[in-house]
Amino acid sequence: MTDYTSRRTMMVDTQVRPSDVTKFPIIDAMLSVPREAFVPDGKREAAYVGENLEIGGGRVLLEPRTLAKMIDALDIQPSHVILDIACGLGYSTAVLSHMCDFVVAIEDDEARAEEAQSLLSGQGVDNAAVMFGALADGAAKSGPYDVIILQGGAEQVPAALLEQLREGGRIAAVFAEGTLGVVRIGHKIDGNVNWRFAFNASAPVLTGFEKDRAFAL
Numbered sequence: 001m002t003d004y005t006s007r008r009t010m011m012v013d014t015q016v017r018p019s020d021v022t023k024f025p026i027i028d029a030m031l032s033v034p035r036e037a038f039v040p041d042g043k044r045e046a047a048y049v050g051e052n053l054e055i056g057g058g059r060v061l062l063e064p065r066t067l068a069k070m071i072d073a074l075d076i077q078p079s080h081v082i083l084d085i086a087c088g089l090g091y092s093t094a095v096l097s098h099m100c101d102f103v104v105a106i107e108d109d110e111a112r113a114e115e116a117q118s119l120l121s122g123q124g125v126d127n128a129a130v131m132f133g134a135l136a137d138g139a140a141k142s143g144p145y146d147v148i149i150l151q152g153g154a155e156q157v158p159a160a161l162l163e164q165l166r167e168g169g170r171i172a173a174v175f176a177e178g179t180l181g182v183v184r185i186g187h188k189i190d191g192n193v194n195w196r197f198a199f200n201a202s203a204p205v206l207t208g209f210e211k212d213r214a215f216a217l
Contacts, residue, residue: 002036002044002045004034004035004036004047004048007036007047007048008030008031008034008035008048009031010048011030011035011048011050011064012027012030012031012064014050015050015063015064015065015068016030016064016065016068019065019068019069020069020072021068021069021071021072023072025076025098025099026068026071026072026099028098029095029096029098029099030064030068030095032098033091033094033095033098033123034123035047035048035064035091036048037119037122037123038061038088038089038090038091038094038116038119039053039055039061039089039091040055040056040089043055048064049063050063050064050065051063052066052202052203055088055089057109057112058204059086059088059152059204059206060152060203060204061088061089061091061151062092062151062152062174062201062203063201065201066174066183066201066203067092067095067151069183069198069199069201070149070172070183070198071095071096071099071149071172073170073172073183073185073198073199074147074149074170074172074185075170076096076099076100076147077100077146078099078100078101079100079101079146080099080100080101080146080147081100081101081102081103081104081142081143081145081146081147082096082100082102082103082104082145082146082147082148082149083103083104083105083106083138083139083142083143083145083147083148083149083164084096084103084104084105084106084149084151085106085135085138085148085149085150085151085152085161085206086106086107086108086135086150086151086152086206087105087106087107087116087130087151088107088112088116088151089112089115089116089119090105090115090116090117090119090120090125090128090130092105092149092151093105093116093120093125093128093130094120094123094125094128096128096149097120097125097127097128100127100146100147101127102127102128102129103127103128103129104128104129104131104139104142104143104145105128105129105130105131106130106131106133106135106137106138106139107130107131107132107135108132108133108134108135108207109132110132113130113131113132114130114132116130117129117130129142134207134208135206135207135208135209136158136160136161136206136207136208136209137160137161137208138160138161138164139164140160140163140164143164143165143166144164144165144166144167144169145164145165145166145169146166146169146170147169147170147171147172148161148164148165148169148170148171148172149171149172149173150171150172150173150174150206150209151203152174152203152204152205152206152209153173153174153175153176153181153202153203153204153205153206153209154173154174154175154176154205154206154209155175155176155205155209155210155211156209156210156211156212157171157173157186157193157209158208158209162186162188162193165186165188165193166188167188167189167190167191168187168188168189169187169188170185170186170187170188171185171186171188171193172184172185172186172198173186173209174201174202174203176202176203176205180200180202181200181201181202181203182197182198182199182200182201183197183198183199183200183201184196184197184198185198
């Protein structure tokens, strides 16, 4: 029988802490949430590898280091309401739920959204709700949000999503730039989001976050 608890501790000790993520709430959440419960059944053995994990449909579960560093840069507080875009089977939502007041998660695959909600409920997560819908649309009715986080890549972030960020709020996204990618944190000040470089990472671009391609004759 696989000892997932030991693997979880090793993940934190070899991937998260060496990436200068040391805040107790993040470490505690990542030690507490069973990552293997939030991946497709055939991927459980790979749940704790230090790279993006494919979960189907061109989507990935972000590597632990990337997620931890994004959360660290967002400076999440216990009173925060968070919008988790492209939650997959709910791992990121479960981690975030340990640190904030409530998480609204968006998934554009209806079956996956239902499974994520079921998995979260099964883990006793009662301060999160998974909604089915277009990723780029967010969930305006439940906003505005203190924090928005994208569990995948973006070439651009739609204005409609940025409008759901509270004044003074923060958003994290992996921006695809050629073969490389960078995580930027956006701060909403006077109604405008100012993006700042955080660290290097990569992820497949999410549906609805592609740049508009100019038509060429």
